[in-house]
Amino acid sequence: MNSSSSSTRSALPLAPGERLPVSKVLTLSPEALKEIDQLADKFPDRLAATLPALHIAQREFGFVSLEAMKAVAKALDIPEGHVYGVASFYSMYQKHPVGSFHIQVCTNISCALNGAVALLDLVKKKTGISQRGEVSSDGLWSVEEVECLASCGSGPCLQVNHDIYDEFVNEAELDRVLEACRSGQYREWAK
Amino acid sequence: MTSYRQKKDPQSYSFEGFGTPAFPNLMLRGAGNLDNWRLAIYQKEHEGYLGLKRALSMEPSQVIDEMKASGIRGRGGAGFPAGLKWSFMPKDTADKKYTRYLVCNADEGEPGTFKDRSIMEYNPHQLIEGMIIAGFAMQCHMGFIYVRGEFLWLIEKLEAAIEEAKKENLLGQNILGSGFNFDLIVYRGAGAYICGEETALLNSLEGRRGEPRIKPPFPASKGAFGQPTTINNVETLAAAAPILRMGGAEYAKIGTPKNTGTRIFCVSGHVQRPGLYELPLGVPLITLVKDLAGGTPNGKKIKAIIPGGASSAVFTESDFDCPLDFDTIRDRGSMAGSGGIIVIDEDTCMVQVCLRLIRFYAHESCGQCTPCREGCNWMEMILTRIENGEGRLEDLETLKSMTPRIAGKTLCALGDAACGPMDSILGKFRDEFIHHIEHKKCPKPSCQLVTYSH
Ligand SMILES: Cc1cc2nc3c(=O)[nH]c(=O)nc-3n(C[C@H](O)[C@H](O)[C@H](O)COP(=O)(O)O)c2cc1C
Ligand code: FES
Numbered sequence: 001m002n003s004s005s006s007s008t009r010s011a012l013p014l015a016p017g018e019r020l021p022v023s024k025v026l027t028l029s030p031e032a033l034k035e036i037d038q039l040a041d042k043f044p045d046r047l048a049a050t051l052p053a054l055h056i057a058q059r060e061f062g063f064v065s066l067e068a069m070k071a072v073a074k075a076l077d078i079p080e081g082h083v084y085g086v087a088s089f090y091s092m093y094q095k096h097p098v099g100s101f102h103i104q105v106c107t108n109i110s111c112a113l114n115g116a117v118a119l120l121d122l123v124k125k126k127t128g129i130s131q132r133g134e135v136s137s138d139g140l141w142s143v144e145e146v147e148c149l150a151s152c153g154s155g156p157c158l159q160v161n162h163d164i165y166d167e168f169v170n171e172a173e174l175d176r177v178l179e180a181c182r183s184g185q186y187r188e189w190a191k
Numbered sequence: 192m193t194s195y196r197q198k199k200d201p202q203s204y205s206f207e208g209f210g211t212p213a214f215p216n217l218m219l220r221g222a223g224n225l226d227n228w229r230l231a232i233y234q235k236e237h238e239g240y241l242g243l244k245r246a247l248s249m250e251p252s253q254v255i256d257e258m259k260a261s262g263i264r265g266r267g268g269a270g271f272p273a274g275l276k277w278s279f280m281p282k283d284t285a286d287k288k289y290t291r292y293l294v295c296n297a298d299e300g301e302p303g304t305f306k307d308r309s310i311m312e313y314n315p316h317q318l319i320e321g322m323i324i325a326g327f328a329m330q331c332h333m334g335f336i337y338v339r340g341e342f343l344w345l346i347e348k349l350e351a352a353i354e355e356a357k358k359e360n361l362l363g364q365n366i367l368g369s370g371f372n373f374d375l376i377v378y379r380g381a382g383a384y385i386c387g388e389e390t391a392l393l394n395s396l397e398g399r400r401g402e403p404r405i406k407p408p409f410p411a412s413k414g415a416f417g418q419p420t421t422i423n424n425v426e427t428l429a430a431a432a433p434i435l436r437m438g439g440a441e442y443a444k445i446g447t448p449k450n451t452g453t454r455i456f457c458v459s460g461h462v463q464r465p466g467l468y469e470l471p472l473g474v475p476l477i478t479l480v481k482d483l484a485g486g487t488p489n490g491k492k493i494k495a496i497i498p499g500g501a502s503s504a505v506f507t508e509s510d511f512d513c514p515l516d517f518d519t520i521r522d523r524g525s526m527a528g529s530g531g532i533i534v535i536d537e538d539t540c541m542v543q544v545c546l547r548l549i550r551f552y553a554h555e556s557c558g559q560c561t562p563c564r565e566g567c568n569w570m571e572m573i574l575t576r577i578e579n580g581e582g583r584l585e586d587l588e589t590l591k592s593m594t595p596r597i598a599g600k601t602l603c604a605l606g607d608a609a610c611g612p613m614d615s616i617l618g619k620f621r622d623e624f625i626h627h628i629e630h631k632k633c634p635k636p637s638c639q640l641v642t643y644s645h
Contacts, residue, residue: 042376043398044290044416050398051381055340082399089400089557092340092382108302109501109547110459110533112640120642145642147384147551148302148501149341152459152531153203153466162343 013088021096023065028075032060036075046076050086054093059190064093091146096133099142100188101181103127104159108148111155119156119169120145126178140181161189203466204309206483215445217433218426218455219469222313228348230355233316240316240361242435246324247369254328258431260439262451266306267296267387267424268500268528270517273431274439279411280329281419292420293326293334294396294410295428298380298387300339302501302551303531306455307425309467311338311345314429315352319375321431323366326373329421333374337392340381349377384555388603389422391557402557403603426455446472450516458484460534461491470515477511480534491536495619499528501548502608504615505535525611541620542627543640545612546574550641552609563606566597570613577624578641580631587624590617 014020028036035056040049053072054064061068064087073080087093094102103123107116120143124130127141135142151157154167158177163186166177180186204223210216220237221227233239246254259274281289295318299307310318322334338346353375356362364372378396380386386395390404393415414420430452434442443451450472456479459465463485470479476498480486487493495505498513504525506513513519517527535544553567573590576582594610601607617624626634 044418045397047398048378048396048416051395052379054381055379085400086398090340090381090383092380107547107642108551109497109544109640110303112547113460113533113535113539117639117642146382147554148300148304150299150305150308150339152303152305152533153457155459159341162341164344 020066021063023061023063023067023097025061026067026071028057028060028071032056033075036072040076047078047082049076050078050083051090054083054087054090058093062190063097064095097135097142098189099135099140101140101160101186102142102144102189104144104146104149106147106149106151106155106157106159107145108152110148110152111157114155115170116156119158119174122171122174123158126174160186163187203464203468203484206468209469214470215453216469217453218310218314218317218429219467220314220317222309222467224313227313228315228352230316230352230359233314237314237317238436239432240320242432243320243323243327243361244367246327246435247367247371251328251330254324254435257435257439258328261434261442262439262449263427263430263434263442264450264517265424266426266430266454266530268301268502270527273423273427276411276421276423277325277329279409280331280421281412283330290418291329291331292415292418293322293329293331294389294392294415294420294422295322295334295336295425296387296389296392296422297336297338297342297425298384298392299342299425300384300387301529301531302548303457303459303497303533304500304529305457305459306467306530308342308345309455310425310429311342311349315349316356317429317432318349318425319352319356319362321428322375323361323373324431324435325421325423325428327369327371331421332372333376335396335415336375336377337386337396338377338379339386340379343379346377346379353377383557384551385557385603385605388605391603392422393420400557402559403605405602447514447516449518454530456515457529457531458534459531460497461487461493461536461539462534463488472516473514475511476506476513476515476532479515480511480532484534487534487536491538493534494537494539495535495541495544495616497531497533497535497612499526500531501533501551502526502604502611503528504611505544505619507619524615538635538638540578540633540635540638540640541616541623542574542578542633543635543638545616546571546578547640548612548616549574549609552605556605560601560603560606562597562600563609566593566606567609569593570609577627578633580627580633582624582628584625584628586628587617587621 036053040046057068069083073083105120129143151165157165157167159165208214255277263273264270383401385391386401391401395401410420453469456468520527549570553571556563558564597606598610
């Protein structure tokens with residue numbers, strides 16, 4: 001098997017002996033707990049709040065660490081195993097720390113036909129990132145190859161954090177995006 | 192309202208004749224204008240909520256009859272008649288009362304598809320109106336909009352639109368004095384293509400892993416939270432607004448007799464003017480690709496066109512004249528799917544196209560069913576080997592023998608979706624596969640569709 005697939009695959013399951021990274025934050029803030037509680041009341045069943053609660057936890061913890069999963073389980077009073085199962089299923093819950101600007105490049109077919117593979121290489125070169133899970137030493141960048149973002153008519157495209165997409169990204173446009181990140185025009189991850 | 196960067200969407204929406212009776216504009220009104228989402232504009236300029244007002248003056252069963260009369264078929268993938276689907280929902284009887292749910296599938300993940308996004312971006316109120324109509328017709332009192340996690344800025348917009356609707360008593364209790372109550376909740380996914388499959392979506396909505404369920408029971412009898420549920424695509428639900436406004440019979444005059452109405456086609460790949468084009472069903476594929484989207488940017492020949500999203504079998508030249516309707520596309524061995532049209536020019540390596548698509552399915556398989564989980568992975572590995580010049584001739588027989596063991600053998604249609612492109616590309620471009628194997632390399636090194644395949 002070639003080495004590329006691992007870059008699109010999730011960080012789980014872990015290799016023998018490997019541990020999930022520990023987050024700096026270890027508990028949910030009182031505001032987050034309140035938000036989760038209100039969410040849970042909105043749905044016919046508390047369990048339904050698992051996904052939204054994990055989004056909140058990701059915002060609070062910076063990524064979905066094991067501690068984040070446990071905090072969600074406790075907040076919703078549901079089994080930790082369930083939360084781990086959900087967190088590991090969905091690719092948007094980052095199981096490793098990411099940079100202040102997490103750049104997600106679509107390399108699916110329509111974008112690929114318009115140069116997404118070269119764009120991904122360029123993003124990696126300019127940020128100094130070689131693979132998923134890596135964060136640049138200044139903490140600014142991380143890069144992830146993602147599947148179709150539903151922006152195929154304006155490919156190649158990328159998404160910085162969870163903000164609106166950047167479309168028709170060529171080298172000049174990429175430079176503009178990176179500069180906008182550096183100069184604080186783009187929202188930072190989890191802010 | 193939003194803290195997100197605002198940006199002008201460069202995609203094409205309009206063409207000569209669009210908005211005239213020959214090419215009605217029902218789904219893209221005001222698209223391109225970033226303020227268009229507001230209730231005031233929707234009501235003032237786009238006949239907003241007139242369909243709802245008409246629906247509320249009717250019996251719920253009459254609303255379903257209007258949908259049936261419109262002939263509209265689901266825009267999410269399978270093309271199932273929406274009116275019929277709505278009629279499957281159980282009705283209350285003297286001794287049994289149901290809690291029914293309506294779910295909107297806004298997971299939009301099929302590669303090549305980007306239309307639901309434009310509806311939510313420019314006309315969220317049309318979706319809301321359509322959902323209230325659907326809710327009233329099926330007597331649901333709660334609706335969920337399941338939006339893919341990446342669309343966070345659209346979720347903010349949708350929620351703002353919902354707030355506007357609540358203020359005007361278009362949502363909530365006793366809507367417009369009709370006695371009907373209906374609420375909407377937006378639910379954010381977290382990155383999984385499989386959650387577009389309706390039962391996987393239901394599991395995800397319940398806070399679980401997005402794994403498809405065994406059917407039966409079908410969602411109409413046991414869906415979200417164990418209750419009767421109807422799931423429709425964004426475009427299908429949004430179309431209910433114009434259908435109820437103009438009447439089902441009038442809507443049915445658009446398109447062809449068995450393929451009525453307009454739909455939003457998404458054109459991407461090697462074309463001059465990629466973007467969204469709303470057309471009546473039945474317009475020839477080549478008219479859309481050449482006349483509207485301008486053909487390839489540099490006059491290169493078109494080698495293949497994917498007519499209905501990544502899961503549909505590819506068309507080659509002899510099928511480029513195919514009318515874009517559900518039945519003809521199916522009769523020619525592909526599917527209308529999600530309306531995603533991907534154009535591929537002559538300088539493209541089809542082995543790479545195949546590998547790129549199969550890698551997607553291998554990556555997105557939920558892993559429950561062995562044929563899909565293992566099959567897609569094996570196809571990816573074999574295709575990688577062929578692309579890298581390490582293939583063997585017997586690989587082609589192996590690939591061919593795999594699809595019948597995946598298609599129809601799994602809980603959901605993700606495995607089948609992988610087989611459409613696999614079979615058609617191998618069948619129609621066998622010579623390219625053989626060339627890779629015999630010459631031990633890709634004949635088009637400048638074509639790069641797959642990360643690190645060389
Ligand atoms: C793997 C897979 C992915 C799907 N993804 C979507 C999707 O992103 N959006 C969608 O509307 N339907 C999707 N569907 C189809 C849905 O299961 C369902 O048929 C559709 O939402 C019904 O809506 P409609 O009747 O209005 O077309 C998918 C199906 C499969 C098998
Ligand atoms: S293929 Fe890149 S956004 Fe769809």
